[in-house]
Amino acid sequence: MKTTIYDVAKQAGVSIATVSKVISGKGKISKKRREQILKIMEELNYQPSMIASALVGKKTYTIGLLIPDISNPFFAEIARAIEDQAHQSGYSIIICSTDNKDERVERYISLLEQKSVDGIIIGTGVENIEILRRLETRSIPFVMISRESTALAVDTVVSDDYIGGILAAQHLAELGHRRFAILSENLKVSSSRERIRGFKQGLSDMNIPFDDKNIVICDYRVEEGRRCAYELLQYTEKPTAIFCCNDLLAIGAIQAAKQLGIKVPDALSIVGFDDTILASVTDPPLTTIAQPIDRMGKQAFNLLIDNLMNSESVKQRIVLRPELIIRQSTQHAKR
Incomplete structure (x- = not known):
């Protein structure tokens, strides 16, 4: 049979109201008595009903x-x-x-x-x-x-997605890249819009042009990054650097380059965004913008x-x- 608040009160020799105060963390109860009641709750394996607490206006935690x-x-x-x-x-x-x-x-x-x-x-x-x-x-x-x-x-x-985009652009531009592409999630997602805006601003600050036709919108999954990068890398004027708005798209881009026999980073540089655990274990390990x-x-x-x-x-x-x-x-x- 399931233990109730009545059982706890009876075992502790206190009122139901006192047990309720211990559960809610409210009321003037001595530390010793509180610990005693909590110990009995543990011994009886009593689990307070969260829904019941909600019905009387208490927190459900x-x-x-x-x-x-x-x-x-x-x-x-x-x-x-x-x-x-x-x-x-x-x-x-x-x-x-x-x-x-x-x-x-x-x-x-x-x-x-x-x-x-x-x-x-x-x-x-x-x-x-x-x-x-x-x-x-x-x-x-x-x-x-x-x-x-x-x-x-x-x-x-x-x-700060905008600053993250700027950091990615500065890094690639300082490495001498001038032909860029961007793989992004849906632009309805505010973070993607800001990352792209920052990347374009970073290039503009260095007087480097960027053509919006090189922005490719994908779903956020690895396979989408692979599919979109595969198409980009078959352009006559293919990019030498791709900025990806998350690490999953970047990993997909690395896979597409391998399929086409394009070496990363020898012939193509790729920057991701997030710095998830995958960034350090992919081959090659991914340069990325780390979010805290x-x-x-x-x-x-x-x-x-x-x-x-x-x-x-x-x-x-x-x-x-x-x-x-x-x-x-x-x-x-x-x-």
């Missing part, structure tokens, strides 16, 4: 996390950083993969509401701004990570907790600076 795809190493690492921070604070995370589709975002938000989560961290593209407006209307705290909304004042944590993934996850979680503690707090936009990590997928252009 659960948070929803919406990301495009848990199999994408960048978002897997973001999820782990958030989960680690949540664990230290006594929270659990419900992770939902949306494929950047609004209908899935709406369905998962509805599910998370039913689960009575305390708040939501959104790391997925949301095209329909009304989805976010409805969260505000329902007073569900949320924070965006690696994504932005220009239409709403929202707590946000991002890497761990810090981003922790900052997003802490912003959400601040929001839960004070719903009137001023919305913040935290921008963390990325850095260029040079490995073996780039070298000086051959004359």
Whole structure:
């Protein structure tokens, strides 16, 4: 038979209200008595009902996390950083993969509401701004990570994608490259737009022209990077350098070059973005723009907790600076 709060109260010789205060962390209870009750809860294997707590307006200590795809190493690492921070604070995370589709975002938000989560961290593209407006209307705290909304004042944590694009352009230009191409995710994703804008600005600052016809839009997967790079590398005036808006596309580009017998970096330099675990183990190891993934996850979680503690707090936009990590997928252009 499942242990109830009544069993815990009886065993501890206290009222149900006292046990409830221990669970919620509120009320004036001595440290000794609190520890005694917690020990009895452990001995009886008592698990407080999160849903029951929600029905009486208490926290459930659960948070929803919406990301495009848990199999994408960048978002897997973001999820782990958030989960680690949540664990230290006594929270659990419900992770939902949306494929950047609004209908899935709406369905998962509805599910998370039913689960009575305390708040939501959104790391997925949301095209329909009304989805976010409805969260505000329902007073569900949320924070965006690696994504932005220009239409709403929202707590946000991002890497400076624009600066990241500039760093990639400067590195390749300083290596003597002049024929460039870009592999990017859907331009509806704010991070991709900013990375491209930064890359073009970096070249412009060095008086190097760039033709927008060399921007190729793909899905974010390795196979898409491979397919698009394969086409690019068969141009008569093929690029000597490709900037990829994430590491998965960059790995796909390396694979396409190998299929065509083009050596990386001897005949083609490739720069990725994110610096996930894959960047250091691919062949050759990938030069990439490193996002501070761990810090981003922790900052997003802490912003959400601040929001839960004070719903009137001023919305913040935290921008963390990325850095260029040079490995073996780039070298000086051959004359």
